[in-house]
Amino acid sequence: MPEKVYIKNRPATFEYAIEDRLEAGIVLTGSEIKSVRNGKVSFNDSYCFFNDDGELWIKSLHIAEYVNAGYAGHLPTRERKLLLKKKELAKWHSKIREKGFTIVPLSMYLNDNGIAKMEIGLGKGKKVHDKRESIKSRDVEREMKRYIK
Numbered sequence: 001m002p003e004k005v006y007i008k009n010r011p012a013t014f015e016y017a018i019e020d021r022l023e024a025g026i027v028l029t030g031s032e033i034k035s036v037r038n039g040k041v042s043f044n045d046s047y048c049f050f051n052d053d054g055e056l057w058i059k060s061l062h063i064a065e066y067v068n069a070g071y072a073g074h075l076p077t078r079e080r081k082l083l084l085k086k087k088e089l090a091k092w093h094s095k096i097r098e099k100g101f102t103i104v105p106l107s108m109y110l111n112d113n114g115i116a117k118m119e120i121g122l123g124k125g126k127k128v129h130d131k132r133e134s135i136k137s138r139d140v141e142r143e144m145k146r147y148i149k
Contacts, residue, residue, distance in 0.1 A: 005036065006109040009043035014134060016104055016123030022092075024056070025083035026108075026118050031069035032080075036116050040064035041108055048082065048103035048120055050093055056082040058105060058118070082118065092122060100124045 012018075028036065035041070042062040051057055057079050065073050084092075095101050106119040126134070 004110070005039055006107065007036075007039060007041045007043075008107045009046075009105055012043070012104045012106050012121065012123070014131065015126060016102070016121070017126050017130065018104075018106070018121040018123045019101075020092075020095075020122040021106065022084065022088060022120050022122075024118050024120055026058070026116050027081040027083065028063075028116055029072075029074050031066040031072055031074050032063050033116055034066045034069075035063050036108065037110065038064075038066075043105055043108075046105050048105065050089075050096065054089060054093060056084060056089060056092070056103070058082055061105065082120065095122055 040063060042064075044060070044062065046058060046061040048056055048058050059079050060077055061080060062076050063074070065076055092103065096103065101122060101124055104121055104123050106121045108116065108118045111117050
């Protein structure tokens, strides 16, 4: 049984109000999946976009090079295809055309079979006052936990 790997994009929920979530497969090479198993993934400035064929891709997802890859290495920030059903793709493609919506990666993990999956969210950018509200509610929650202990 492979070890559980769960890598979260923490700034995504702070920067965006997530309206909907989906689990997507991701197309990876051999050296990339080995790096994911080692937890060498960074979500800095990564986002999803639709290409001309209506396929969903992720850009700027940094998967570190695998040390023992040799000649079969990979580019750390190459664009990677996300795998979704056609119905889901069509639904989200129409939502993206609306003003203010974007698709952001929320987390990456290995499921029970050892297959890499990515949780993506349909988000709308938060305003400054919304971010302050998030900080305030997080602080209140932390204080409540402190008093309970």
